[in-house]
Amino acid sequence: MKLFKGKACLICGENNMSAGIGGFTKDGKLLCGFCFGAANFGKDTKLQTHSSKQIVEYFEENELDFSPTKDIQTFLHPGLKQTVCQFDDERKRWRLTTYGKAGHNQEAWLFDYEDIASFKMLQHGKYEANCDRLRIEVEVHDMNVPVVYITFIDTPFDISKKSKRYLKIEDAVNECLAELRRITSIQT
Numbered sequence: 001m002k003l004f005k006g007k008a009c010l011i012c013g014e015n016n017m018s019a020g021i022g023g024f025t026k027d028g029k030l031l032c033g034f035c036f037g038a039a040n041f042g043k044d045t046k047l048q049t050h051s052s053k054q055i056v057e058y059f060e061e062n063e064l065d066f067s068p069t070k071d072i073q074t075f076l077h078p079g080l081k082q083t084v085c086q087f088d089d090e091r092k093r094w095r096l097t098t099y100g101k102a103g104h105n106q107e108a109w110l111f112d113y114e115d116i117a118s119f120k121m122l123q124h125g126k127y128e129a130n131c132d133r134l135r136i137e138v139e140v141h142d143m144n145v146p147v148v149y150i151t152f153i154d155t156p157f158d159i160s161k162k163s164k165r166y167l168k169i170e171d172a173v174n175e176c177l178a179e180l181r182r183i184t185s186i187q188t
């Protein structure tokens, strides 16, 4: 990952690559995993055969451009943050990646604020004092993906709810819920 240090995504300016690297344009500009996933390029749109100018135009034409104004992060351990979702207040869009068990990002999604139908926090643990899964379930007005999960904890090893890591994650979850509440209250 060091190789790409200091490089920022052509579309959104992301430079910590918490959603991974999506790919490169013909002229060597980088696209982060968030933007690459959200673009949902058709089979005939190969990133590496298009110039960065063409790609920027593609994003603008399809209303996929994004510039985060708020970043929600989880903690892989108390000192290591990872972005789970982002909000763009100017464009009224938000985006997230869904992660697999081993922390590999699977897919990136981009939605409008008005796509949010409802949301709730889901928590799971074998014991009351522990947690092995903590997510926010968001119902969206989208036929293809009616439900997405903002995942903060998904681990085979229970985390104590008294641990430093858990307390930091809990703050992040509350921040995310407040943000979702704020956004949906503007809509009505």
Ligand SMILES: [Zn+2]
Binding pocket: 009, 010, 011, 012, 013, 014, 031, 032, 033, 034, 035, 036
């Ligand atoms: Zn990006």
